[in-house]
Amino acid sequence: MLKIYNTLSRQKEEFKPINEGKVTMYSCGPTVYSYAHIGNLRTYIFMDTFRRVLKYDGYKLKGVMNITDVGHLLSDGDEGEDKMAKAAREQKKSPWEIAEFYTNYFFEDFKKLNIGKPEVIAKATDHIQEMIKDVQTLIDKGYAYEIDDGIYFDISKFPDYGKLSRLSLDEQQAGARVEVNSQKRHPADFAVWKKAEPEHIMQWESPWGMGYPGWHIECSSMSRKYLGSRFDIHTGGVDAIPVHHENEIAQNEALEGGKTVNYWVHSEFMLVNNGKMSKSLGNVYRISQLEEMGYAPLDYRYFCLNAHYRKKLNFTFEGMDGAKTSYARLLSTLYQHKAGTNATDKDVLAEYKKQFDEAVNDDLNVPLALGVLWTMVKEPKSKDIYELALQFDKVLGLSLDKAQPQAQSEEPISDDIRKLADERYAAKKAKDFATADALRAKLADLGYTVLDTKEGYTLRKDK
RNA sequence: GGCACCAUAGCCAAGUGGUAAGGCAGAGCUCUGCAAAAGCUUCAUCCCCAGUUCAAAUCUGGGUGGUGCCUCCA
Numbered sequence: 001m002l003k004i005y006n007t008l009s010r011q012k013e014e015f016k017p018i019n020e021g022k023v024t025m026y027s028c029g030p031t032v033y034s035y036a037h038i039g040n041l042r043t044y045i046f047m048d049t050f051r052r053v054l055k056y057d058g059y060k061l062k063g064v065m066n067i068t069d070v071g072h073l074l075s076d077g078d079e080g081e082d083k084m085a086k087a088a089r090e091q092k093k094s095p096w097e098i099a100e101f102y103t104n105y106f107f108e109d110f111k112k113l114n115i116g117k118p119e120v121i122a123k124a125t126d127h128i129q130e131m132i133k134d135v136q137t138l139i140d141k142g143y144a145y146e147i148d149d150g151i152y153f154d155i156s157k158f159p160d161y162g163k164l165s166r167l168s169l170d171e172q173q174a175g176a177r178v179e180v181n182s183q184k185r186h187p188a189d190f191a192v193w194k195k196a197e198p199e200h201i202m203q204w205e206s207p208w209g210m211g212y213p214g215w216h217i218e219c220s221s222m223s224r225k226y227l228g229s230r231f232d233i234h235t236g237g238v239d240a241i242p243v244h245h246e247n248e249i250a251q252n253e254a255l256e257g258g259k260t261v262n263y264w265v266h267s268e269f270m271l272v273n274n275g276k277m278s279k280s281l282g283n284v285y286r287i288s289q290l291e292e293m294g295y296a297p298l299d300y301r302y303f304c305l306n307a308h309y310r311k312k313l314n315f316t317f318e319g320m321d322g323a324k325t326s327y328a329r330l331l332s333t334l335y336q337h338k339a340g341t342n343a344t345d346k347d348v349l350a351e352y353k354k355q356f357d358e359a360v361n362d363d364l365n366v367p368l369a370l371g372v373l374w375t376m377v378k379e380p381k382s383k384d385i386y387e388l389a390l391q392f393d394k395v396l397g398l399s400l401d402k403a404q405p406q407a408q409s410e411e412p413i414s415d416d417i418r419k420l421a422d423e424r425y426a427a428k429k430a431k432d433f434a435t436a437d438a439l440r441a442k443l444a445d446l447g448y449t450v451l452d453t454k455e456g457y458t459l460r461k462d463k
Numbered sequence: 464g465g466c467a468c469c470a471u472a473g474c475c476a477a478g479u480g481g482u483a484a485g486g487c488a489g490a491g492c493u494c495u496g497c498a499a500a501a502g503c504u505u506c507a508u509c510c511c512c513a514g515u516u517c518a519a520a521u522c523u524g525g526g527u528g529g530u531g532c533c534u535c536c537a
Contacts, residue, residue, distance in 0.1 A: 028537080036537085043537040083535080167466060167533065215535095237537030238468095268468085269531070276531080306475065306486070312468085312530065319475050322487035326475095329486090332500085359477090368477050371485035433496055440498080451499050460499095 002057055002361045004233075005310060007241060007264040008164055012363050015263065017232050023059045025051070026223040026261075027118060028236035028244070031068040032102035033087040036109055037284045038300060038315065039270040039277050043237045045301055046267035046309040046364075048115040050235060052395045053360050063118030064226045066219055067106075069099035070124050070202050070212060082212075085201050095202050099125075109287050112297035114397040122222040124213070128204045130221040131213045134255055135193045135206075143254040144192055147183035151193040151208060155186055158250045164264060165242040190247050192217045216247040220255065229256045238266045267309040274314055285315075293317075295324055298398055302327040305366050305396060327398070333377050334389055334403035340381030349388055352376045360395050369395070413459055417448060424450060425457050 002015040017023050027047045030036055036044075047065075054061050070084060084095040091098065103123075110117060135151055138144035143157050155161045191214035196203035203210045223231065236245060245264065252260040269276075272283040287297050303323035307313040352372060359369035373392055379385055386403075393400040413421075424439035440450050449460045 030537085031535095040537045046537090165466085165532085239532075239536055242466095242532060243534090267537070269537070271530070274529075278536095302486095303475085308477080310468095311476090314475080316474075318473095319487085322475060325488090326486050336501090365477075367475095367486095368484070371477065374485050428496080431496075437497070449499080452495080452497090453500080 002053065003363055004263055004265055005363050007266050013263070017059065018230055018262070021058070021060060023054050023061050023233065024227040024231035025061065025063045025233040025235065026219070026227060026231060027063060027065045028219065028240055029065040029067050030106055031083060032099045032106060033083040034102060035286050036106050037277065037286055038290065041109060041113060041287065042270045042304050042313065043267045044110065044115050045113060045304045047235050048397060049305070049309070049364055049366060049395065050265065051116060051118070052397060053364055056395050057361070061119070062227065064120040064122055064223060065118040066222055067099070067103055067121060067123045068218060069095070069103070082200065082202065088201065112287055113301050114298065114399060120226050122226065124218040124222070125202070127218065127222050127225065128213065130225055131217045132193070132206050134217060134221045134251070137255055138192060138251065141254060145185070146208060150191045150195050150211065150214070152184055152189045153192050153247065153250060155188055155250060158254060160253070161250055162246060164246050164249060167242055190214060190216065192251065216244055217251060219248050220251040224252065224256070224260070230260050233263045233265060234261045235265045235267070238268055241266060268312045270313045270315050272315045290320070295320055299324040299327055302398060305370060305398070308367055309364055330374070330377065331400070331403040334386055334400055336381050337377065337386040337389070338383065338403060340383050340385065342380040342382040344379060344382040344384040348379070349384055353388060353391070356392055366396070417443070417446060417459065421448070421450060421457065421459055428452075
């Protein structure tokens with residue numbers, strides 16, 4: 001029985017899907033105006049873990065993730081420049097090119113990190129008509145009104161506004177930091193459709209003239225299009241709770257008349273050196289940058305898996321080094337199990353599986369599940385352990401089936417190097433240690449470390 | 464100013480009433496020509512104070528410290 005923490009109730013709840021055996025899930029995706037950084041990716045590793053656990057539990061999954069390629073402005077006052085347009089101007093490309101480039105890059109990162117693509121990837125620009133229709137419905141139902149610069153949602157018509165974040169609008173210093181648009185009925189009313197200035201690049205025809213969608217309507221329109229008026233789960237980062245998801249709830253429930261999402265699940269932020277990750281501090285990293293520093297993408301996945309998704313994770317290179325070593329040893333140990341000759345008692349195996357299953361089903365407690373795996377791996381080497389670890393890997397996504405001896409080099413080794421190494425080995429066999437050591441030193445100069453094993457030796461290219 | 468969340472060993476991190484998982488680093492030992500790997504062993508009483516309880520890291524109250532949100536942000 002899966003239990004999951006619901007932001008709406010602030011409690012762990014038993015998960016019960018609307019339709020037995022099937023799960024419908026919507027995940028907030030990226031705005032593709034820039035590269036995803038490791039903090040962004042933590043959220044998608046969380047999404048992926050959640051999806052994996054659901055599948056592991058036997059659910060048939062339909063997941064939808066949006067690609068936001070239009071609409072988000074730079075400020076919350078429904079003012080400022082469109083992010084896509086800004087990136088386009090700066091890089092001298094069209095917004096469409098910007099979107100395509102960063103979308104592709106984003107999914108490259110997914111591949112590297114073993115993050116599975118949701119079943120439906122929905123681009124905002126492909127769903128403008130659905131959004132216009134929904135905006136019209138909001139107007140017809142009296143939830144939205146038109147002013148000079150666009151169509152706005154009237155939050156006074158939605159008494160539940162704020163129920164997810166539990167922020168009281170009265171207690172907020174309304175307009176303190178967001179410039180009040182005098183035509184808006186309430187400072188927190190938000191745009192569902194914006195009328196475009198002539199120079200605005202991305203704009204579409206609508207009943208209200210040329211324009212473009214507001215920041216939140218896309219998720220409402222696309223989630224309902226693919227998942228229906230009611231669906232099970234909505235995921236995202238905690239930052240989306242106060243504004244984006246609050247507004248999405250308002251739109252959805254105004255459109256559908258009643259609760260539309262049963263479980264709101266959010267992942268916490270990542271910190272860097274105990275502080276916020278920000279470009280100004282120069283501590284924003286991308287996966288490709290970690291790779292340049294000698295970390296494999298899955299080292300980073302392991303790093304994330306070692307912490308619970310609802311806890312802030314402090315990124316440090318000391319921590320990354322630990323994750324890298326730990327993960328390498330895990331693979332190495334599993335490789336030995338793969339060739340293990342012991343038999344493991346069925347009850348013992350069943351007990352590990354039980355512990356693992358309970359951990360991941362208890363609000364996705366993956367750190368605890370990893371602990372179970374580590375304890376299991378300490379058992380006498382047995383192929384049974386290896387097979388069970390592969391089962392666990394359906395949840396972990398750590399490519400445990402790729403387990404190999406730690407020292408093995410992935411790069412081809414040239415004949416010259418190989419020859420030197422063979423000579424060293426021969427000298428060693430002949431107990432001519434002086435020559436062997438000299439050759440080892442020579443190889444070291446060439447950037448290779450020789451590691452002796454029981455049967456022979458392996459070469460490792462130095463980083 | 465308002466609202467949340469968090470505080471466990473050098474580091475990362477589980478544990479939410481019954482006597483501190485796991486990983487990294489460190490230390491010792493075994494093995495191996497050396498080196499590496501591997502194996503074994505070892506390493507905390509849970510921010511502070513008060514309270515509830517037979518029993519608290521776990522509950523309550525009060526401190527202190529940290530982070531986030533209320534602006535775009537995963």
